[in-house]
Amino acid sequence: MTERKVSRSRSNRRRTRWAAVCGGLALSLTLGLQGVGLQGVAAAADRPVPPPPGRLLAAPAAFLGGIVHPEASPSGANDWSCRPTREHPRPVVLVHATWTNASSDWSMLAPWLKRQGYCVFAPNYGGAPGSPFKASGPVPESARQVARYVDRVLKATGARQVDLVGHSQGGGPTPRWYLRFEGGTDPAHPKRNKVHSLIGLAPSNHGVTASGVGTLTTELGLNPTVSALVGQAYADQMVGSEVNRRLDRGGDTQPGVDYTVIATRFDEVATPYQNQFLTAGPRATVRNILIQEVCPDDLSEHVSLSYDTNAAQLVSNALDPAHARPVRCGVSLPVLGG
Incomplete structure (x- = not known):
C-alpha cells in the first residue's frame, strides 16, 4: 500500500484529536471511577429495546476493573447452563480487542445482550493467566484458542452455530483466521459452518497503520522489536504482515457467513478506517457501516466503540435483522463512550 503524504493541517487535526483523547482519559481518572452498574437477567423482554444511555465513565471504569480482575467474566456472560431460545437460537461469543480482556471490553454489551435473551459468552484469549493485557499473542494461536472455545460453547448449549461479535483484533484477523483455517466454516458445505455471523467493531481487517506509528515501525524494520515487548499481535496486524497477506489471499469472506463491519x-x-471494510465473496454477505453516517455527531474512536450505545444497537440489528430498530443517536465521546 502506498502511503500518502500527510499535510500539515491534517497533522494538526490529528494532534488535536489525540489531545482530546488524552484529556478525556485524564479527566476520567481524576474524577474517580464507578462500576458500570449493568446487571444481566435471565429472562428477555418481550421485544428487544435500544440500549440505555451509557454512563460517561463506563469505558475507563471497565478498563480499570479489567486490570484489577483480569480473569473476571463481564456481567451476563459465561453462564454455562444457558440454553438458547427459539427467538435467539445462536449463542453470542464476544471476542475482545488487543491488550484488553473480556471484562474490560464487554462490560456494557454482555449484560445488555443477556437482557435481550441471548446466551452470551466471552473468552479471555491470547495472553498469560493473570495478565490484564491479553490478545497479545500470535494471531493464528489466538484463533485456535477461539476455535476451542466455540466448540465448548456449542457442546454446552446444544446450539448448531454461534454468532461472533468482536472488537479490533477480535472482530478482524483472529476470527477471520478461525473461519478460514481453524474449522469455523466448511466452504464446501456452508450449512455445516460453526459460525453464522461475524460482527466487527473497528476490526483490524487488512492491516493497520496506527495513525502512522505502524507505518514507521514497519519501514524501519522495528516490528519484531516492538512485538518482543508488547506481543506478536502487534506485528501480525500491521499492513503487509504475513498474517494479513494470507487472510487476504482468496478474498475477504467465507461462504455462508454474514459479515457486518x-x-x-x-x-x-x-x-485508515477504510481498511476495516470487507468485500463479499461467493455465498457471503457484507454490510460495511460508518457509524457517522448513521449518527453524524458520534465521536467514538477505536477504544470507546465497544462502549458506544449507538454501535450497540447496530450490533443488535445485525444479530437479529428481522427485529431491527432505528438507532436513537445519543452522545458518545472519545475514550469515555456513551
Missing part, C-alpha cells in the same frame, strides 16, 4: 471515521488505531 461497524467503523468510525475517528479511529486512531485501525487506520
Whole structure:
C-alpha cells in the first residue's frame, strides 16, 4: 500500500484529536471511577429495546476493573447452563480487542445482550493467566484458542452455530483466521459452518497503520522489536504482515457467513478506517457501516466503540435483522463512550 503524504493541517487535526483523547482519559481518572452498574437477567423482554444511555465513565471504569480482575467474566456472560431460545437460537461469543480482556471490553454489551435473551459468552484469549493485557499473542494461536472455545460453547448449549461479535483484533484477523483455517466454516458445505455471523467493531481487517506509528515501525524494520515487548499481535496486524497477506489471499469472506463491519471515521488505531471494510465473496454477505453516517455527531474512536450505545444497537440489528430498530443517536465521546 502506498502511503500518502500527510499535510500539515491534517497533522494538526490529528494532534488535536489525540489531545482530546488524552484529556478525556485524564479527566476520567481524576474524577474517580464507578462500576458500570449493568446487571444481566435471565429472562428477555418481550421485544428487544435500544440500549440505555451509557454512563460517561463506563469505558475507563471497565478498563480499570479489567486490570484489577483480569480473569473476571463481564456481567451476563459465561453462564454455562444457558440454553438458547427459539427467538435467539445462536449463542453470542464476544471476542475482545488487543491488550484488553473480556471484562474490560464487554462490560456494557454482555449484560445488555443477556437482557435481550441471548446466551452470551466471552473468552479471555491470547495472553498469560493473570495478565490484564491479553490478545497479545500470535494471531493464528489466538484463533485456535477461539476455535476451542466455540466448540465448548456449542457442546454446552446444544446450539448448531454461534454468532461472533468482536472488537479490533477480535472482530478482524483472529476470527477471520478461525473461519478460514481453524474449522469455523466448511466452504464446501456452508450449512455445516460453526459460525453464522461475524460482527466487527473497528476490526483490524487488512492491516493497520496506527495513525502512522505502524507505518514507521514497519519501514524501519522495528516490528519484531516492538512485538518482543508488547506481543506478536502487534506485528501480525500491521499492513503487509504475513498474517494479513494470507487472510487476504482468496478474498475477504467465507461462504455462508454474514459479515457486518461497524467503523468510525475517528479511529486512531485501525487506520485508515477504510481498511476495516470487507468485500463479499461467493455465498457471503457484507454490510460495511460508518457509524457517522448513521449518527453524524458520534465521536467514538477505536477504544470507546465497544462502549458506544449507538454501535450497540447496530450490533443488535445485525444479530437479529428481522427485529431491527432505528438507532436513537445519543452522545458518545472519545475514550469515555456513551
